[in-house]
Amino acid sequence: MPKKYIFLSVVAVGCLFPTRALLAQDAPRDAASTPRIFFDCQGSRCDEDYYRTEIPWVSWVRDRQDADAHMIMTSESTGAGGRVFHLDVVGREQYVEYTDEADFQSLPTATERETLDDLSLSIGLAFARFSQYAGFRDLVDLTATQDGEVVRSAQIVTSEQVNDAWNLWVFNVNGNASLQGEETSTTRRFTGGLSASRVTPTWKQSYRGFLNYNFRKTSFSSRPEFIDEYTDYNFNATVVYSVAELVSLGFTSRVGKSTRQNQAFSAGISPALEFSFWPYDEATRRSLTAFYEVGPVYYEYNELTQAEVIDETLFQQSLTFSIDQRQAWGDLRLNVTGAAYLHDFDRNNLSVGGNVSFRITRGLDLNFGGSYSLVADQLYLPFQELSDDELLAGSRSAGTDKRHMLNLGLSYRFGSIFNNVVNNRFPGGGGSSSGFRPSSGGYRR
Numbered sequence: 001m002p003k004k005y006i007f008l009s010v011v012a013v014g015c016l017f018p019t020r021a022l023l024a025q026d027a028p029r030d031a032a033s034t035p036r037i038f039f040d041c042q043g044s045r046c047d048e049d050y051y052r053t054e055i056p057w058v059s060w061v062r063d064r065q066d067a068d069a070h071m072i073m074t075s076e077s078t079g080a081g082g083r084v085f086h087l088d089v090v091g092r093e094q095y096v097e098y099t100d101e102a103d104f105q106s107l108p109t110a111t112e113r114e115t116l117d118d119l120s121l122s123i124g125l126a127f128a129r130f131s132q133y134a135g136f137r138d139l140v141d142l143t144a145t146q147d148g149e150v151v152r153s154a155q156i157v158t159s160e161q162v163n164d165a166w167n168l169w170v171f172n173v174n175g176n177a178s179l180q181g182e183e184t185s186t187t188r189r190f191t192g193g194l195s196a197s198r199v200t201p202t203w204k205q206s207y208r209g210f211l212n213y214n215f216r217k218t219s220f221s222s223r224p225e226f227i228d229e230y231t232d233y234n235f236n237a238t239v240v241y242s243v244a245e246l247v248s249l250g251f252t253s254r255v256g257k258s259t260r261q262n263q264a265f266s267a268g269i270s271p272a273l274e275f276s277f278w279p280y281d282e283a284t285r286r287s288l289t290a291f292y293e294v295g296p297v298y299y300e301y302n303e304l305t306q307a308e309v310i311d312e313t314l315f316q317q318s319l320t321f322s323i324d325q326r327q328a329w330g331d332l333r334l335n336v337t338g339a340a341y342l343h344d345f346d347r348n349n350l351s352v353g354g355n356v357s358f359r360i361t362r363g364l365d366l367n368f369g370g371s372y373s374l375v376a377d378q379l380y381l382p383f384q385e386l387s388d389d390e391l392l393a394g395s396r397s398a399g400t401d402k403r404h405m406l407n408l409g410l411s412y413r414f415g416s417i418f419n420n421v422v423n424n425r426f427p428g429g430g431g432s433s434s435g436f437r438p439s440s441g442g443y444r445r
Contacts, residue, residue: 034059034139035131038067042331042357044075044083045119054120057139058127062413065362067092069130071123074285074326078199081108081170085119087126088285095134102126108170169198188215204240204250209233216393228395230259240274248274252293260397262305262380268297268316287324293317294342303382314379315342330358330365341377349377353405363413370406 036059039048052060061067070092075085084105091098104122106115124140131139175192190213197206211233219225234256241249253269272293278286294317301310318339325332334354341347353371360366381399390396 033136035127035134035136036061036066036068037127038062038064038070039073040064040070041073043073045085045115046073047116050116051120051123054117055124055127058131063362064092064359068095068134069098069127071126072285072326073123076283078105078108081172082106082110085122086285087122089126089130091130091134095130098130098133100126100129167198168200169196171196184219186215186217189213202242204238204242206238207236209235226389226393228389228393230395232257232259234258245279246276248276250274251295259302260395262301262303262382262396263299264302265300266297268295270295270316283324285326287322289322291320291322299380301380301382303384305379306381306383307379308383312379316340317342330356332356339377341379347377347379348374350374351403365411367409367411368407371404373403375401375403 034057038061039051041048048060064070068091070090072088072090073085074088075083078084082105084103087100087102087104089098089100089102102122102125104119106118110118128140128142172195173193175190177190178188180187190211192211193209195206195208197204199205211231213231215227215229217225217227234254237253239250243249249272251269251271253267255265255267257263257265270293272291274289274291276283277288277290294315296313296315298313299311304310316339318337320335320337322336323332323334332354333356334352336352337350339349351371351373353373355367355369358366358368378397378399381397386396386398391398
């Protein structure tokens with residue numbers, strides 16, 4: 001059979017069996033007859049392709065300045081292990097007076113698909129309310145399910161409201177093991193964790209444990225092999241009581257072992273106070289808090305420290321100011337922390353860190369992040385100098401008087417303002433690093 005007929009036969013058969021993805025792409029509407037939406041999400045469940053596929057009756061735009069409405073989606077964890085998603089819609093241009101808020105709570109037992117489907121419904125309803133306000137018509141139909149019966153999802157409740165055998169306690173156990181190796185090196189790692197938490201409007205309790213085992217062996221041709229093996233663990237507890245609308249009291253405690261910080265065992269407990277300058281209900285959009293804790297801590301060291309002690313009990317304190325903003329102009333997160341030992345205030349640590357994402361103008365975004373610390377509290381440093389192997393592997397902390405990190409990014413988008421089409425063919429563009437790639441000694445054309 002001639003090649004051209006084979007090609008035509010394949011095309012014909014393909015037309016007889018259209019894929020679901022093709023059928024899902026409805027005929028595009030006139031952009032002027034649909035609301036232009038800018039979707040602003042950074043965090044959990046920000047699957048824009050999924051929402052664009054499920055909500056094709058709006059025009060998704062790439063830049064806030066081209067939008068009729070700006071949706072900001074934020075989320076926070078619930079005591080049961082689910083999440084509450086906050087949807088804030090702000091009108092723009094001639095709809096600048098429009099504002100709308102909606103919440104959706106996912107269940108901790110829901111699958112990823114179930115959560116995304118329910119979120120798509122909530123987002124779509126928010127868009128429908130804006131469309132009705134703005135005068136857009138004939139975009140979508142609202143139909144009842146299950147013969148009109150209403151199915152209500154579980155909400156946040158107190159133990160007095162329900163007969164809960166677990167009394168609002170939630171537990172989690174996890175573990176992970178990995179093994180990597182080649183002729184000259186072997187790496188093994190195991191991590192495990194467990195947690196228990198209970199959250200009510202008045203009390204918040206959280207208990208977490210973590211175990212980390214690491215083994216690394218590297219062989220050399222001209223020197224003895226290097227072996228680095230250690231096991232670390234930690235257990236943290238946090239109990240918080242809501243004293244007033246803006247004030248919280250509680251304590252934090254910790255028990256652990258850290259090979260890198262020369263600590264065979266450490267334990268401490270610190271009463272704590274937190275003040276929020278804005279209501280906690282607004283924390284997903286804006287937050288400014290001051291957090292202070294003070295208390296004793298006991299250290300038992302693996303090796304003699306530079307102060308020639310093998311164990312000691314000290315009192316330490318810390319004060320942290322945190323600001324978190326999620327606004328139409330961008331995002332801001334900043335932490336400033338000062339800590340010191342009470343027996344010697346010269347033994348202190350001052351650090352500042354955070355990140356900023358700022359929309360300079362249409363399509364132009366600036367991302368800046370970093371941290372800087374003045375370090376004078378490394379009481380755990382061993383008396384003996386670290387070996388070259390320990391410095392190279394980073395398995396032990398070295399003495400320093402400062403730490404710093406900086407990252408800067410600039411991105412610019414231009415072209416079509418619309419972003420509606422979803423095409424899931426060849427995910428990643430076919431150039432994925434996980435795809436087949438011959439080794440340096442393999443086959444070459």
